[in-house]
Amino acid sequence: MRRWDRIASVVVLAFGGIVAFAALKMDLGSLNQPGPGFLPSGGACLLAVLSLVYVVLSFRRAPDGEESPWPKRHGARLIAVVASLALYCAALSSAGYIPATFVLMVILFLVADPGKWHAALVKAALSTAITYLVFEKLLMVQFPAGLLGA
Amino acid sequence: MDLLQHLASGFQVSLLPINLLYCFLGVLLGTLIGVLPGIGPTAAIALLLPITFHVPAVSTIILLAGIYYGAMYGGSTTSILVNIPGEAASVVTCIDGYQMARQGRAGPALGISAFGSFIGGTLALVGLMFAAPAMARFAREFGAPEYTGLVCLGLSLLIYLGGGSIIKSLISALIGLALSFVGQDMFTGQDRFTLGMRELKDGIGLVPMFMGLFGISEVLINLEKTIAREVFATKIRQLLPSREDWGRAFPAMLRGTGIGFLLGVIPGGSAVIASFASYALEKKLSSQPERFGSGAIEGVAGPETANNAAATGAFIPLFALGIPSNATTAILLGALMLHGVRPGPMLMEQQAGLFWGIVASMYVGNVILLILNLPLIGLWVKILKVPYKTLFPLILLFCVIGAYSVEGSVFDVGVMLAFGVVGYVLRKMGFEGAPLVLAFILGPMLENSLRQSLIISHGSFLIFVQRPIAAACLLATVILFLTALVPFVRRKRELLADEA
Amino acid sequence: MLNSMRALAIALTMAGTAVSAWAQPYPNRPIKLVVPYATGGGVDIVARSVAEGLRKLLPQPIVVENRPGAGGNVAFAFVAKSDPDGYTILMGANAIVVNRFLYTTLPYDPRELTPLALVGTVPMVLLATQSFPATNAREAVALMKAKPGAFNFGSGGRGTAEHLAYELLKSRTGVDAVHVPYKGGAAVLTDLIAGQVQLMFTNQLAAMPYLKSGQLKGLGLTGAERSPQLPQLPTMIEQDVPDFVMTVWWGVLGPTGIPRPVMAQINQAVNAALATPELKARLESLGAQPRPGTPESFADFLAKESAIWSAVIQAAKITAE
Incomplete structure (x- = not known):
């Protein structure tokens, strides 16, 4: 995992650097009236220093050719799940809970078991209906009504 | 004896059929709410508040308190079964509880958390009865400088939480700290790290964040493997903890009760600190600390006991000082006041019947909870037999609803997804989620109390040395850091010597 | 003819029901x-x-x-x-x-x-820690004026009622203290009782238990007249703080x-x-x-x-x- 450690260390260093840069631009205030940048800049600088140590440590050791951390197989499945959830977030308000959730669940069940349309449709309809009844009707969570509302 | 008389009269109140019914309803609802992610006891109590207008004050508080401590029982269920913490105080339970479930030991994990909750809850009640006035004085000692010390001590605990390298634990804690700054600065109203998004003004939501970091990222990791293979393929061996389990867990429970009760009394996010502290303590005391992180039963028993003891301890500042320690006890305070009861130093004398009735009902409620939860274990464990290809879309849906229902915000669902991806990447890079969450929770407390202390002291750091509790906490923090760093430095020196 | 009459009658009743449905008195849904x-x-x-x-x-x-x-x-x-x-x-x-x-x-x-x-x-109460040397608002104002920046004034956060009441006091009397914001009014109380923070405005409801138990003392009430629940507490106006009603x-x-x-x-x-x-x-x-x-x-x-x-x-x- 050493090679992966190196990538990780550089990513963390970049993150720490950006946060430190943004924090130092804030008002630091004084000791008797600490400002909004007081703790963030302290924390971010510490983060930057630690990630620098981490970079040094990870580059000191030789890479030992371990397995790549990238998904070997099923990478497409991962992307499909994340993308469908992202689309769901984008569509939930306008489409409403029932249509958006039904479509999401059909996609997820198809990802789980490709080709089995019937099973996916039935499971999606069931899970959407049951969660709607339990959360919206019983627990009074107000889901976006969207297309079916008004 | 006076105390026994009071308690007997309290039981007379709490064993009235109508109060028994309210107690049962409360704990049943609490268990349910605890199991469902997102919807917390705060929302449930608020929903029931108007119904209780027509009910006497004692019954109201018996019902609402039942929901509160009942939720603590249910909170661990999803942590153990699917790695989704039901609330902040169950984050730590994920670490070993979920590993136990993967090894087919979900039953003992659930069982030990039910027993642990029972022991923590009832022992803390004994503490509540005997030590309420003294503990109230202790709670009152906690001002801004003491919180600064306590939070520093809490943060240093995470050095022990990280499975692997100290530096990675510290880095993920600092990432958590940086994330906790997102939102409006409390002192000046200035926006920080909000990237211009209005939704981020109030900061990143805690529940969406940890559901993403733990729940979603776990699903993503599992998706890489072949789904056809069942994740919990191992046969479920037993439903209840074995003798050996008890041997390991019981001392952990007793220590967890002590830590939980002590920290629960202090207003603030203490049930969370209590569960983390108990985990760190168990790991430190264990003769095989390497078992932690791969299914150590003490790592479930300790924290689950601690958070229940803390929930009970939180009633002390509520009753004795009228100071609520968290959002849920704040609503209980509101409910008491709506019934014309003013919590405060006089409550125990002026409203002895009410106070002892509630205390007694909490004994009754804990017994009901234990009886209620043990048969449920069999049911929960069956969920794990559902094939993963059916289970994972449902877990995702569960997370989506949970994140949404906290504030009715679609943005929070997006936050959860983003943290799911972040969590996935962090885990791939070998970083732990627990230090990040702990630092995220404690970050605002640290910042507020530090800045308040400095304003109060007009810029002098002496305030942290002059106040004994603050000084003790900070000293302990320094010692913890040094003991953790010594082996690290020594190892590094060996490493350099090797290379030379 | 008869048919068309009937058709008209049906049309009218239908229109009538439609109108009555539309004009159903408020409220007709939650x-x-x-x-x-x-x-x-x-x-x-x-x-x-x-x-x-x-x-x-x-x-x-x-x-x-x-x-x-x-x-x-x-x-x-x-x-x-x-x-x-x-x-x-x-x-x-x-x-x-x-x-x-x-x-x-x-x-x-x-x-x-x-x-x-x-x-x-609901009116607010000016609360002080027990060790605070003043016993009423008049003395407190004089004390703060004599020692600018020496006392800490707590609040439940920037822009909250507690904070605004302090700003109102500042603008009406010219006192100068240090404002210490907390997250929520309850969080200040421990520091106020301990005397880390000496003064705070909070609403009467939150103040009552502490006044009754004697953990804190009330210096003045921000209402236009005295409160029936705290009849002995004089208003700010009675104590010569001009135009102070909140x-x-x-x-x-x-x-x-x-x-x-x-x-x-x-x-x-x-x-x-x-x-x-x-x-x-x-x-x-x-x-x-x-x-x-x-x-x-x-x-x-x-x-x-x-x-x-x-x-x-x-x-x-x-x-x-």
Whole structure:
């Protein structure tokens, strides 16, 4: 995992650097009236220093050719799940809970078991209906009504 | 004896059929709410508040308190079964509880958390009865400088939480700290790290964040493997903890009760600190600390006991000082006041019947909870037999609803997804989620109390040395850091010597 | 002919039923009462109590919905932008008035909200730690003037009622202390009792238990007259703090454009609820006084509040952004 450690260390260093840069631009205030940048800049600088140590440590050791951390197989499945959830977030308000959730669940069940349309449709309809009844009707969570509302 | 008389009269109140019914309803609802992610006891109590207008004050508080401590029982269920913490105080339970479930030991994990909750809850009640006035004085000692010390001590605990390298634990804690700054600065109203998004003004939501970091990222990791293979393929061996389990867990429970009760009394996010502290303590005391992180039963028993003891301890500042320690006890305070009861130093004398009735009902409620939860274990464990290809879309849906229902915000669902991806990447890079969450929770407390202390002291750091509790906490923090760093430095020196 | 007559008759009845369905009197579906803060806070408890009172007077249920965030602005914008049909109303509080001076940009136009009915008000109390050398507000002001910057004034956060009351005191008397914001009023109390923070304004409800137990002392009341629950506590005005009246208030508002009859109906329903012994008792247990009135008197009340706070906030240069 050493090679992966190196990538990780550089990513963390970049993150720490950006946060430190943004924090130092804030008002630091004084000791008797600490400002909004007081703790963030302290924390971010510490983060930057630690990630620098981490970079040094990870580059000191030789890479030992371990397995790549990238998904070997099923990478497409991962992307499909994340993308469908992202689309769901984008569509939930306008489409409403029932249509958006039904479509999401059909996609997820198809990802789980490709080709089995019937099973996916039935499971999606069931899970959407049951969660709607339990959360919206019983627990009074107000889901976006969207297309079916008004 | 006076105390026994009071308690007997309290039981007379709490064993009235109508109060028994309210107690049962409360704990049943609490268990349910605890199991469902997102919807917390705060929302449930608020929903029931108007119904209780027509009910006497004692019954109201018996019902609402039942929901509160009942939720603590249910909170661990999803942590153990699917790695989704039901609330902040169950984050730590994920670490070993979920590993136990993967090894087919979900039953003992659930069982030990039910027993642990029972022991923590009832022992803390004994503490509540005997030590309420003294503990109230202790709670009152906690001002801004003491919180600064306590939070520093809490943060240093995470050095022990990280499975692997100290530096990675510290880095993920600092990432958590940086994330906790997102939102409006409390002192000046200035926006920080909000990237211009209005939704981020109030900061990143805690529940969406940890559901993403733990729940979603776990699903993503599992998706890489072949789904056809069942994740919990191992046969479920037993439903209840074995003798050996008890041997390991019981001392952990007793220590967890002590830590939980002590920290629960202090207003603030203490049930969370209590569960983390108990985990760190168990790991430190264990003769095989390497078992932690791969299914150590003490790592479930300790924290689950601690958070229940803390929930009970939180009633002390509520009753004795009228100071609520968290959002849920704040609503209980509101409910008491709506019934014309003013919590405060006089409550125990002026409203002895009410106070002892509630205390007694909490004994009754804990017994009901234990009886209620043990048969449920069999049911929960069956969920794990559902094939993963059916289970994972449902877990995702569960997370989506949970994140949404906290504030009715679609943005929070997006936050959860983003943290799911972040969590996935962090885990791939070998970083732990627990230090990040702990630092995220404690970050605002640290910042507020530090800045308040400095304003109060007009810029002098002496305030942290002059106040004994603050000084003790900070000293302990320094010692913890040094003991953790010594082996690290020594190892590094060996490493350099090797290379030379 | 007969057929066409019958057809006309049928058409007329149908039109009649359609019209009567359309003109069914308000309310013909549940009313949503939006609370701008989290469940369990003071405003939430008042809203739920009022909703409970209205439930007995209106034929339709009242659903309380919490939409916390951005100091109340999330809920204000939500109600301001909703249909002005009387089915979405707001339980407003002091933030309705002060937010427009605290925030440089608001997600709504304050004119998009119309006052419907004032519910009640509760005065605040100037609290001091037991070791504080003054025993009343007059002495406290003199002491703070003599030692500028020496005392700490706690509050539940920037822009909260506690903070604004302190700014009002500053603008009326010229005192100078150090403002220490906390997260919520309850968090200050431990530091106030311990004497780390010496002074704080908080509403009477929160102050009562500490006054009764003697953990803190009350120096003055911010109401226009003394409170029936604390008759021995003199007001700020009695103690020569000029023009110092501040109350925490709650009132029902709605989006601008609600038809007059519906406005009147909501106003009458709230007033009727305020007259019931249950709601009266409940508000009294919160230390509050019911303030029934017309939408117009509520609007006057808001105009007066605006005048005070625009001056104070602009003079103190407080912003929440």
